[in-house]
Amino acid sequence: MKISGKSYYNMHYQTEGHKAQFYLEDAFTAHALVRASRQITDSEGYKQCMAKRFDSSQRTLDLNQLRSDPDLVSQNVCPILSRKIFMDAVVKIIEENIPELVHLNLSNNKLYQLDSLADLITSAPHLKALNLSHNQLKTEKVLDRLKGLKLVDLWLEHNPLCDQFKDQPSYISAVRERFPQLVKLDGYDLPLPIVFDVVATSTIPPCKGSYFGSEEIMFLILHFLQQYFSVYDSGDRQPLLNAYHDGATFSLSQPSSQSLSRCLLREYHKDSRNLKHLKDPSTRFRLLKHTRLNVVALLNKLPKTQHDIASFNIDVNTHTSMLLSFTVSGVFKEVEGAFQDGVRAFSRVFIAVPAGNSGLCIVNDQLFVRIATMEEICSAFATPAPTPSSSLVPALSTPKQEMLSTFSLKSGMNLEWSQKCLQDNNWDFNIAAQIFTQLKVTNLECIFRL
Structure with a gap:
C-alpha cells in the first residue's frame, strides 16, 4: 500500500475487530502509518456494496444504516459516513458511476454535518x-451546504433540528427558503409556493414627467418653487423665514453607507438624520429642526448652491383644500467651497398649507442629498434656466406674438407666464382665458403677476 506517496509492503499484521496492528522496522514508518489512521478506505468494497443497493430502474441509491450492511460487516469494514473521508469516498463513487442518480437515502447514519455532501450539487x-x-x-443552518440542490422531496424527521421550530409553518418556511422547489417534506405534500410571473423586458420603461393633478395646482407649485429657489440660491437665505410656518420642521439625510458619499457630502453629513443608521433617540430628536427660526438657521449653514430648474421633476402626493404635499427632485451645484461646481442630486418633500393670497406656507420639509450619477452630471445645466430677459417671444410667429401680447394685457400676467398658459392650452385663447378666470375667482391670480 502507499502512504504519503511511498510504498509499504505488509510483512506481518493482525486484526482485532475494526483495529489493525502492524509490526514495523523503524519509527519513521510507524509515524507515517499513525498519520494514515482513519484515512484508509476500501473504495472497492464500498463500490460493490453500493452497486447492490442501487435500483437502476428508479435511479435510487439506498444507503440507509450503511455501517450495518452485512457484506461490509463480514469484511470487518465499518463506513462511518459522519466522517469526511468516508462520505467523500461515497460521493466520488456516485460521481464516477451513477451521476444520473435521482433518489438518495442517507437515513440512520448518525450524520451531524453535511459538508461533504455539497459536492453532490455537481x-x-x-x-x-x-x-x-x-x-x-x-x-437548519447545516442545510445551507446543500442549497444548490434542486430538491423536490426531502426527509428530515427525527433530527434535533426539527425541534427548534415553534410550529410547523416556521419549519416549512425555513426549509423552503433553502429549497424553493420543494413540494414534499417528510412524506407530506406541501402547499404550492406563492410565486410571481415576471415578464422580462428588454428595456426599462422611460420615466414619466411631473404629475400635478390639475393645472391650478401646477401653476401654484411652479410659481412657489421659482420664488423659493431664487431666494435659496441667492446667497442670503434669511428671507425664507416667510416661506415657513412658525412650527415648521425640517430634516436632512444622505446615504451614509458609502465612504465616498461621506467624503463628497461632508458638509451635509454632520446634520444627516438617516434613520437607517442613526439609532440613538436623543440624536434623532436633535437633528430634527423645529420652528422656522431653527430651520432657516440650518439652511443658512448649508453650502451655497445653484439649482438647475430645468432638471426638476415634480409629483403631487396629496392635495386637499387645506394641505398640499409634493416631491421635487433634480440637481444642483455648489458655487463655493472645496467642491465648487460639484453637481449633487436631491429629492425634497414639501408639505404646505394655504397662506392667504400669498400662496403656500411650508409646515414640513425633508431634504435628501446624494452624489449625482454620471448621466445626471452630463445633462445638468444643459438648458439655461428661464429669466425675464430670456423671453422666447421673438421665436413665435406673428399671430402668436399678437395673441400673447393681448393675453398678457388682459390678464395682467407677465409675458413668460402668459406664454406658458397659452402653450399649455394649445394656443386656444378662449380656453386659456377661461382657466385664468377660474384661477382669479379662487384668488390665485396674484402668484402670476409682475
Missing part, C-alpha cells in the same frame, strides 16, 4: 429526492 445534478431522516443534524 456530482449528481439530477438529484431530486434526499432522505436525511434519523440523523443528528442539530440546526
Whole structure:
C-alpha cells in the first residue's frame, strides 16, 4: 500500500475487530502509518456494496444504516459516513458511476454535518429526492451546504433540528427558503409556493414627467418653487423665514453607507438624520429642526448652491383644500467651497398649507442629498434656466406674438407666464382665458403677476 506517496509492503499484521496492528522496522514508518489512521478506505468494497443497493430502474441509491450492511460487516469494514473521508469516498463513487442518480437515502447514519455532501450539487445534478431522516443534524443552518440542490422531496424527521421550530409553518418556511422547489417534506405534500410571473423586458420603461393633478395646482407649485429657489440660491437665505410656518420642521439625510458619499457630502453629513443608521433617540430628536427660526438657521449653514430648474421633476402626493404635499427632485451645484461646481442630486418633500393670497406656507420639509450619477452630471445645466430677459417671444410667429401680447394685457400676467398658459392650452385663447378666470375667482391670480 502507499502512504504519503511511498510504498509499504505488509510483512506481518493482525486484526482485532475494526483495529489493525502492524509490526514495523523503524519509527519513521510507524509515524507515517499513525498519520494514515482513519484515512484508509476500501473504495472497492464500498463500490460493490453500493452497486447492490442501487435500483437502476428508479435511479435510487439506498444507503440507509450503511455501517450495518452485512457484506461490509463480514469484511470487518465499518463506513462511518459522519466522517469526511468516508462520505467523500461515497460521493466520488456516485460521481464516477451513477451521476444520473435521482433518489438518495442517507437515513440512520448518525450524520451531524453535511459538508461533504455539497459536492453532490455537481456530482449528481439530477438529484431530486434526499432522505436525511434519523440523523443528528442539530440546526437548519447545516442545510445551507446543500442549497444548490434542486430538491423536490426531502426527509428530515427525527433530527434535533426539527425541534427548534415553534410550529410547523416556521419549519416549512425555513426549509423552503433553502429549497424553493420543494413540494414534499417528510412524506407530506406541501402547499404550492406563492410565486410571481415576471415578464422580462428588454428595456426599462422611460420615466414619466411631473404629475400635478390639475393645472391650478401646477401653476401654484411652479410659481412657489421659482420664488423659493431664487431666494435659496441667492446667497442670503434669511428671507425664507416667510416661506415657513412658525412650527415648521425640517430634516436632512444622505446615504451614509458609502465612504465616498461621506467624503463628497461632508458638509451635509454632520446634520444627516438617516434613520437607517442613526439609532440613538436623543440624536434623532436633535437633528430634527423645529420652528422656522431653527430651520432657516440650518439652511443658512448649508453650502451655497445653484439649482438647475430645468432638471426638476415634480409629483403631487396629496392635495386637499387645506394641505398640499409634493416631491421635487433634480440637481444642483455648489458655487463655493472645496467642491465648487460639484453637481449633487436631491429629492425634497414639501408639505404646505394655504397662506392667504400669498400662496403656500411650508409646515414640513425633508431634504435628501446624494452624489449625482454620471448621466445626471452630463445633462445638468444643459438648458439655461428661464429669466425675464430670456423671453422666447421673438421665436413665435406673428399671430402668436399678437395673441400673447393681448393675453398678457388682459390678464395682467407677465409675458413668460402668459406664454406658458397659452402653450399649455394649445394656443386656444378662449380656453386659456377661461382657466385664468377660474384661477382669479379662487384668488390665485396674484402668484402670476409682475
